[in-house]
Amino acid sequence: MEAFPIVDMKKLNDEDRAAAMDMIRDACENWGFFEVMNHGISHDLMDKVEKLTKEHYSKCMEKRFKEMVARNSLDSVQSEVKDLDWESTFFLRHLPDSNMSELPDLGEDYRFMT
Known part of the structure; x- marks a missing residue:
């Protein structure tokens, strides 16, 4: 392989x-x-991004995903994604155009990371 x-x-x-x-x-x-x-890219910055991303998903996205699964009668899918690595589904781009405004639930600490 x-x-x-x-x-x-x-x-x-x-x-x-x-x-x-x-x-x-x-x-x-x-x-x-x-x-x-x-x-x-420093390990400190990557660790901070990972931490903030996990916090974002634990607050917002996981709940929305579960609501969508329930709303669409996808109960079998829900059991398959319990252990999903949430940050692997997070897509944020800056160039050529940022999609930050499309993610309204991002906290200020995430938007203005230094």
Whole structure:
């Protein structure tokens, strides 16, 4: 079984840039995702985002999801998603246009993270 692509972001700034770009293109076309390493984002920030995302879902999204399941008579689905990793379904984009305004339940601490 082939392993999914892992892109080393440091390679985008050296002589391996073309190969890294090819890997990203291939990953997007054939996998739909890839893992990123050496991205330069601090572990502290990633931990904070994870914490705030879990708080957001525990307050808002999980309740809405369960209401939708009940409303649509999808009881069998509800039992299958008990252990869903909620942050893996969270999609927030900033470029080219942010979708922050489409997520009204996000707290101020999430919107203005430093």
